[in-house]
Amino acid sequence: MRGLAGKRVLISGGSSGIGAATARRFLEEGAQVVLGGLSEAEVDQAVADLAPLGEVSGLAGDVSSAADVTRLVDGAIATMGAIDVLINNAGIAWREPFLEITPDHWDRIVSVNLRGMFLVAQAVARHLVERGSGGVILNMSSTNGLGGEADYAHYNASKGGVLLLSKTMAVELGKHGIRVNSLCPGYIKTPLNSAISSGLADDFVSAYERDHIPLGRAGLAAEVAAGYAFLASDDASFINGAELVIDGGQLAIM
Numbered sequence: 585m586r587g588l589a590g591k592r593v594l595i596s597g598g599s600s601g602i603g604a605a606t607a608r609r610f611l612e613e614g615a616q617v618v619l620g621g622l623s624e625a626e627v628d629q630a631v632a633d634l635a636p637l638g639e640v641s642g643l644a645g646d647v648s649s650a651a652d653v654t655r656l657v658d659g660a661i662a663t664m665g666a667i668d669v670l671i672n673n674a675g676i677a678w679r680e681p682f683l684e685i686t687p688d689h690w691d692r693i694v695s696v697n698l699r700g701m702f703l704v705a706q707a708v709a710r711h712l713v714e715r716g717s718g719g720v721i722l723n724m725s726s727t728n729g730l731g732g733e734a735d736y737a738h739y740n741a742s743k744g745g746v747l748l749l750s751k752t753m754a755v756e757l758g759k760h761g762i763r764v765n766s767l768c769p770g771y772i773k774t775p776l777n778s779a780i781s782s783g784l785a786d787d788f789v790s791a792y793e794r795d796h797i798p799l800g801r802a803g804l805a806a807e808v809a810a811g812y813a814f815l816a817s818d819d820a821s822f823i824n825g826a827e828l829v830i831d832g833g834q835l836a837i838m
């Protein structure tokens with residue numbers, strides 16, 4: 585992908601699933617990576633797995649904590665000298681009927697997926713504006729930010745919020761040469777979805793793939809990483825304030 589070699593990339597939620605596949609993809613493209621994650625053990629493991637591919641290091645912390653986000657962003661700048669690309673990817677999800685959602689559960693999902701996204705994006709955007717040489721911020725939304733899947737009201741609301749956060753950032757930051765876009769993956773095979781489907785019927789995933797996804801299969805983390813790489817590259821130089829849907833055709837169904 586054009587223009588990624590030598591880029592300094594911070595990936596929140598880079599220790600597992602889509603974020604880990606994205607770290608791998610950027611390292612393969614010749615970029616330098618700092619990855620974040622909630623658990624120190626998971627971050628260390630991801631860094632050890634990826635180290636043979638290039639320059640990668642990690643920092644653990646909770647993106648819903650302003651202090652942890654300051655440590656993450658300042659640490660990434662100290663390690664790489666600057667940040668050129670933010671992959672704002674950390675997120676959580678679980679199923680819960682709307683009528684049963686507790687205020688605490690609502691707050692946790694919204695504070696990781698929306699407040700966390702805002703905190704990391706703002707800290708990196710301030711750095712990019714101060715440096716004055718542009719940059720790219722990619723925020724992780726979801727097909728659940730575009731449609732109301734049952735049993736995910738808190739998650740859907742958080743991901744819908746990410747879409748408008750991103751559009752507003754694109755409007756305000758464009759004059760600084762900073763492009764801001766969102767990704768909307770559909771059903772992707774990751775540890776997050778394995779944990780969710782472990783509590784469901786054995787044939788849940790195969791029935792879901794058959795009935796909801798025109799390509800008849802779940803997506804792979806590497807297929808979302810490819811979307812991140814494209815939007816961060818010079819090939820996407822006029823794409824700003826948009827969302828890229830990567831869902832095997834799921835949202836095309838009437």
Ligand SMILES: NC(=O)c1ccc[n+]([C@@H]2O[C@H](COP(=O)([O-])OP(=O)(O)OC[C@H]3O[C@@H](n4cnc5c(N)ncnc54)[C@H](O)[C@@H]3O)[C@@H](O)[C@H]2O)c1
Nearest residue numbers: 597598599600601602621622646647674675726772774776
């Ligand atoms: N898997 C899917 O089908 C799918 C679809 C659309 C969007 N997404 C989004 O993609 C992103 C990655 O999901 P995944 O499926 O790879 O999940 P995953 O559970 O495999 O990875 C989640 C990552 O986020 C980090 N994280 C979680 N809570 C955190 C916190 N409080 N502070 C810091 N880091 C935290 C984890 O440490 C991990 O690195 C999420 O934002 C998710 O909502 C996933």
